[in-house]
Amino acid sequence: MAIRVAVIGTGNCGSLALRQVITDPRFVLTGVWVSSSAKVGRDASELAGLDETTGIRAVSDLDAIVAGEPDCVVYCAMGDVRLKEAMAEVRLFLAAGVDVVGSAPGVLQYPWQVVPDKFIERVEEAAQQGNSSVFITGVDPGFATDLLPLTLASTCQSIQQVRTMEIADYSTYDGVTVMFDVMGFGNPIGEFPMLFQPGVLSIAWGTAIRQLAAGLGVEVDEIRDSVEQEPAPEDLEVAAGRIGKGTVAALRFQIEGMVGGKPVIVVEHVTRLRADLRPDWAQPAHPGGSYRVEITGEPSYFADIVPTSEHGGAPYAAILAAAARIVNSIPDVIAAPPGIRTTLDLPLPTGRGVVALG
Numbered sequence: 001m002a003i004r005v006a007v008i009g010t011g012n013c014g015s016l017a018l019r020q021v022i023t024d025p026r027f028v029l030t031g032v033w034v035s036s037s038a039k040v041g042r043d044a045s046e047l048a049g050l051d052e053t054t055g056i057r058a059v060s061d062l063d064a065i066v067a068g069e070p071d072c073v074v075y076c077a078m079g080d081v082r083l084k085e086a087m088a089e090v091r092l093f094l095a096a097g098v099d100v101v102g103s104a105p106g107v108l109q110y111p112w113q114v115v116p117d118k119f120i121e122r123v124e125e126a127a128q129q130g131n132s133s134v135f136i137t138g139v140d141p142g143f144a145t146d147l148l149p150l151t152l153a154s155t156c157q158s159i160q161q162v163r164t165m166e167i168a169d170y171s172t173y174d175g176v177t178v179m180f181d182v183m184g185f186g187n188p189i190g191e192f193p194m195l196f197q198p199g200v201l202s203i204a205w206g207t208a209i210r211q212l213a214a215g216l217g218v219e220v221d222e223i224r225d226s227v228e229q230e231p232a233p234e235d236l237e238v239a240a241g242r243i244g245k246g247t248v249a250a251l252r253f254q255i256e257g258m259v260g261g262k263p264v265i266v267v268e269h270v271t272r273l274r275a276d277l278r279p280d281w282a283q284p285a286h287p288g289g290s291y292r293v294e295i296t297g298e299p300s301y302f303a304d305i306v307p308t309s310e311h312g313g314a315p316y317a318a319i320l321a322a323a324a325r326i327v328n329s330i331p332d333v334i335a336a337p338p339g340i341r342t343t344l345d346l347p348l349p350t351g352r353g354v355v356a357l358g
Contacts, residue, residue, distance in 0.1 A: 184196065
């Protein structure tokens, strides 16, 4: 029997997840929630960029989604700038007996030692009340910072450091809130947005650091973070808008999990709006961007992962991968015990159910 699924949020990730839910025979769509009044009443297929009509119209009422009796919701609403609201919405679904998979709130990827216990306990209580489970993932933080490095680490006899990297050109990415409000592109040099306020990187990617540490069986003593900015040499026009000369056009930030005084687990991001900016920073394996896993050990690894798509550039392909990872996890999350689930306690994902012939 097909799994009943509702989709919450139809932005860059949500719309791609919605497309798979509609077209994948493992699922049947029960509802779509949107935050924009302009999308209310539109057919789900239109929001997913499909031609056929589903008969499911978008709503802005979460209670209406619950009333549709989904087995699971795909939660892709904005969580970066509305963490409190996102956490409350996830708890609402869990308490109602609806499993949750999604891209937000990011802290639920692996919240232990990252957020206060009281927030974790509220989610766990809602999950126990509804006998439901929640799994939050993505690309980075997500499978590029847990599933991929842990798979390689399982073949090592010894490890000194695990480093994961996103090296990307965001000039084609049109997520205005993320680009300007979260990452601060277009800001004066030295003006730091929310993401780069003291300690925020260590929370946002602390989930990745702590989950890798748990998988490797080590204790992180301290998490350190740092950021560098690079100005635009001239005015730039990118998908998200205009970047003025002299304002932020490239970023490099790093989060280090210290074990015994050494950076054993490192997450590094190099994000440019033009390929020639800061050539001394790490370069992608493919124009547009790549993900990289570097393991220093025996054996050592240097693995580049290059997502591509016929329908968009590297940022699009990465978001598509995140959406697929989320949707493909639905059967395992439904089968899992109630509570917060992570990559460490779900079965190994294999791509079951997505082979398409012809």
